[in-house]
Amino acid sequence: xxxxxxxxxxxxxxxxxxxxxxxxxxxxxxxxxxxxxxxxxxxxxxxxxxxxxxxxxxxxxxxxxxxxxxxxxxxxxxxxxxxxxxxxxxxxxxxxxxxxxxxxxxxxxxxxxxxxxxxxxxxxxxxxxxxxxxxxxxxxxxxxxxxxxxxxxxxxxxxxxxxxxxxxxxxxxxxxxxxxxxxxxxxxxxxxxxxxxxxxxxxxxxxxxxxxxxxxxxxxxxxxxxxxxxxxxxxxxxxxxxxxxxxxxxxxxxxxxxxxxxxxxxxxxxxxxxxxxxxxxxxxxxxxxxxxxxxxxxxxxxxxxxxxxxxxxxxxxxxxxxxxxxxxxxxxxxxxxxxxxxxxxxxxxxxxxxxxxxxxxxxxxxxxxxxxxxxxxxxxxxxxxxxxxxxxxxxxxxxxxxxxxxxxxxxxxxxxxxxxxxxxxxxxxxxxxxxxxxxxxxxxxxxxxx
Amino acid sequence: xxxxxxxxxxxxxxxxxxxxxxxxxxxxxxxxxxxxxxxxxxxxxxxxxxxxxxxxxxxxxxxxxxxxxxxxxxxxxxxxxxxxxxxxxxxxxxxxxxxxxxxxxxxxxxxxxxxxxxxxxxxxxxxxxxxxxxxxxxxxxxxxxxxxxxxxxxxxxxxxxxxxxxxxxxxxxxxxxxxxxxxxxxxxxxxxxxxxxxxxxxxxxxxxxxxxxxxxxxxxxxxxxxxxxxxxxxxxxxxxxxxxxxx
Numbered sequence: 001x002x003x004x005x006x007x008x009x010x011x012x013x014x015x016x017x018x019x020x021x022x023x024x025x026x027x028x029x030x031x032x033x034x035x036x037x038x039x040x041x042x043x044x045x046x047x048x049x050x051x052x053x054x055x056x057x058x059x060x061x062x063x064x065x066x067x068x069x070x071x072x073x074x075x076x077x078x079x080x081x082x083x084x085x086x087x088x089x090x091x092x093x094x095x096x097x098x099x100x101x102x103x104x105x106x107x108x109x110x111x112x113x114x115x116x117x118x119x120x121x122x123x124x125x126x127x128x129x130x131x132x133x134x135x136x137x138x139x140x141x142x143x144x145x146x147x148x149x150x151x152x153x154x155x156x157x158x159x160x161x162x163x164x165x166x167x168x169x170x171x172x173x174x175x176x177x178x179x180x181x182x183x184x185x186x187x188x189x190x191x192x193x194x195x196x197x198x199x200x201x202x203x204x205x206x207x208x209x210x211x212x213x214x215x216x217x218x219x220x221x222x223x224x225x226x227x228x229x230x231x232x233x234x235x236x237x238x239x240x241x242x243x244x245x246x247x248x249x250x251x252x253x254x255x256x257x258x259x260x261x262x263x264x265x266x267x268x269x270x271x272x273x274x275x276x277x278x279x280x281x282x283x284x285x286x287x288x289x290x291x292x293x294x295x296x297x298x299x300x301x302x303x304x305x306x307x308x309x310x311x312x313x314x315x316x317x318x319x320x321x322x323x324x325x326x327x328x329x330x331x332x333x334x335x336x337x338x339x340x341x342x343x344x345x346x347x348x349x350x351x352x353x354x355x356x357x358x359x360x361x362x363x364x365x366x367x368x369x370x371x372x373x374x375x376x377x378x379x380x381x382x383x384x385x386x387x388x389x390x391x392x393x394x395x396x397x398x399x400x401x402x403x404x405x406x407x408x409x410x411x412x413x414x415x416x417x418x419x420x421x422x423x424x425x426x427x428x429x430x431x432x433x434x435x436x437x438x439x440x441x442x443x444x445x446x447x448x449x450x
Numbered sequence: 451x452x453x454x455x456x457x458x459x460x461x462x463x464x465x466x467x468x469x470x471x472x473x474x475x476x477x478x479x480x481x482x483x484x485x486x487x488x489x490x491x492x493x494x495x496x497x498x499x500x501x502x503x504x505x506x507x508x509x510x511x512x513x514x515x516x517x518x519x520x521x522x523x524x525x526x527x528x529x530x531x532x533x534x535x536x537x538x539x540x541x542x543x544x545x546x547x548x549x550x551x552x553x554x555x556x557x558x559x560x561x562x563x564x565x566x567x568x569x570x571x572x573x574x575x576x577x578x579x580x581x582x583x584x585x586x587x588x589x590x591x592x593x594x595x596x597x598x599x600x601x602x603x604x605x606x607x608x609x610x611x612x613x614x615x616x617x618x619x620x621x622x623x624x625x626x627x628x629x630x631x632x633x634x635x636x637x638x639x640x641x642x643x644x645x646x647x648x649x650x651x652x653x654x655x656x657x658x659x660x661x662x663x664x665x666x667x668x669x670x671x672x673x674x675x676x677x678x679x680x681x682x683x684x685x686x687x688x689x690x691x692x693x694x695x696x697x
Binding site for chain 2: 195216218219234236237238239259260262263276278281282283303304305306307321323326327328348350351364377400401419443444
């Protein structure tokens, strides 16, 4: 269905494959591995100049500050740039191609290969931004990007434009893979007392409450088009799959309400939901259309079957967690229930998420599980074809619910220490770990598909 | 958090005794001794006392009875008893224990009443009873599970038997079985595991004769905890099936 959006991901797949293979080669000797997504590829040294303020609107200063911070953070978070520290930038603030001295930026200490710069103004209630990306080494035709944004001024407008400009730069310099600065993350928070679903920008900004049900809402899963949110609601009457329309900003009726259903997952075409249901007396994986038709069971072993996730690339495979042999293990199968393959060889594996390119699974795993066993519950990435894996988190408490970003370069996850849960993010090689949500208990993050 | 009675089988007996007593013996036995028939055998005598005479729910009382010149004795609801003896009872409502002894010289009767505190004496338990959540939880005890397991342990099987006995004597009561897990492991997997635990108890109850349509199951996974410390005794408290009255 979305073939057009996927070919560009091949490159990131090659990226990851390279670092996986290299990492695994060294992993034989030791568990602690430090690798970068840039292995075999030099990171582009990029400078983001502070944008120049044009005019004297009272709102301009705040807008400019926000814009500069967000743009720099987005480009840093992308993980594919070697960012020039702001302290190394030339003193002048170029507001247009006429004002920039590229040689200055290309020279030490900045040594920038690329420079993003521009101007911001507020006129008649609109934020107007001119943004350029110049190749600092090219004297003939340095312009790589030249973009103009004109949007109604609001509290988040400068932030939004910065995300758009950052994504344009990342798409141009990052091998054609769309940036994620405009993507969203959904998660469970108990800050109101009840467990509700919340939404935020990919960088933790703009957190706001989606559901107001006053119950235990769990396992948020946004639909591929971003229009509907599926989650499970646990009440004294049971656990049901519920649907919230992001477009309509309200709950919409859900056809799946047996009272024993949870952990929904969207098929990549947005037409079907896979979920765990105990309607036959044992938790199994079921699939139905999002409107409730064509309900069918796809697993049939005694024991917990839970946490399905579709292969987002093909839509024909499902990874899930089964306790059919004892402790929960990671499995994959065709979406009709055939060709079941066990992926993990022991321990306690949970919460799979399938990479956008279809080649990798990330999941939480305690390799040595049991009372008194050493090691913790950490995030791993497995190459499906070879079943080789690398460990991404080490000694930072109990980590769980990894979820891939749409560009496949990032993983958001839940980190629990001393009974307190936070939402963290990192690059898909385990570096650049930092918190997104520390307020109250925040759990089960789910990254939007685009 | 709750006090559970040690022996609900006794409670059964006591309750049954109560039902029979109230059901079949409305008129109080006015004559403590039957008129002596013209025989040489002495007339039997009987006494019965309860200690303490007033208890609160969950407590037990000791019945002590004596008889003279009797060959057999029976307490309504308990059936034949020794002509003299003691017995611990756990009535769930105010109960009158009616002792009848027989001997060659005739028969004798005596009664003792165990009064339940909080003045619940006005509500004898008819078929359409109004059971309180507290009364239910007092009699239908939770069962506990091993780590990452939903198998019914031997001690849980015993509890299931007692739970089932109570449910069978109260056929109008519906039961909700909620499965819980300790705080280790993953939320979604624990929801499934808790569901398996609830289902395991439902299967066990139906196997000993409780109608499956009276039972509803739910899993709370690790979303609700009975005990929040991070040690095995606490985790064991949380790996349970909790039974409650269903509406």
